[in-house]
Amino acid sequence: MSEPTSAIIVIGSNIQKERNIPEAVRLLRRAPGVIVDRVSRIFESPSVDGPPDAPDFFNAAVLLHTDLDIDELRAVAHSVEDELGRVRTADPNAPRTADVDVVYYGEMAEDREGKPIPDPGALEAAHVALPIADVAPEWIHPVDGRTTLEIAEQIDNDGVRPIMAIHLSSPYSPRRPDDFDDVSDVYAPRLEALIRQQLIELGEDPDREGLDRTPLRVAKALDYLTSGYSTSVEEVVNDAIFDAEGAEEMVLLRDIEFYSMCEHHMLPFFGTAAIAYLPKGKIIGLSKIARVLDVFARRLQVQERLTNQVAGALEDILDPHGVAVVLEGRHLCMMMRGVQKQESAMITSAMRGTFKDNPRTRSEFLELIRD
């Protein structure tokens, strides 16, 4: 144990990186003696030294303070790597689930057991320097004397770029952020600050008991409710498409719950969906249909577009004879503001292919989804 010291850790991953980066941050947050102050955006960087087909890396920097000494902090970093299943090999360019490296430790500048602090990557590697400048631009390199921002501005950026849309609480993470009250100290500092400001604008006292952790909770909730931005149909469907020669009968899933937020008021709308397709040699796992719906529902939406996007995505991945999507939604922006009758539901539909062209197919579908 020692005096509280600020430190910067950089995380890198090119295996299941969408999961491993957020999970590494979460594990750091939970480590005893470590308080995470801020997390950078996630940066994507081409694999520089590996084989030509090596997957790109994601990198993120974490600013923290700790009463652990440097060796104890490095042990924490190692344990996070271990927990994420990293197998250390002699090949430094082998794909890895997570690299977790202490790059800066206060103003320390020394070679500790053959591993210098600061890590040389702070000056030499864009995938280290850029995330650090994002999370701690004023931090001064104790030997070089420049700020991390100056270093980042002067380094060859090697194609490293921030990916704004990656969220740190993807619902497809191995452990979902089920409990928004499971508070850590800081989650999304810029968003939290904005929500705090919003409370003030509303005439509230953000420091009163009951509200003091609200910005954190709202940030987590919003992050989750908009997590569709951080995933894609390809990722969700993955390998769940099967060849099914001769399967020509309608596949229908109905009463699928969905929850979304209207883009005009950022208030929820929610309801049920019925989704059908007529296969042409390819079928998809049933549970995946609901997840495709979620990819588009967990964004700011209008119901018409949501309906069309789901239909379009199924057309793209299955190339079926036809697709039909019907959504029935209740919109809190109408219900709570008394704009319309509170019980009113909005129904939207998208009919493609056979469902559009053949009235018999369409009426068979409509018959099947009728209560």
Ligand code: ZN
């Ligand atoms: Zn609305």
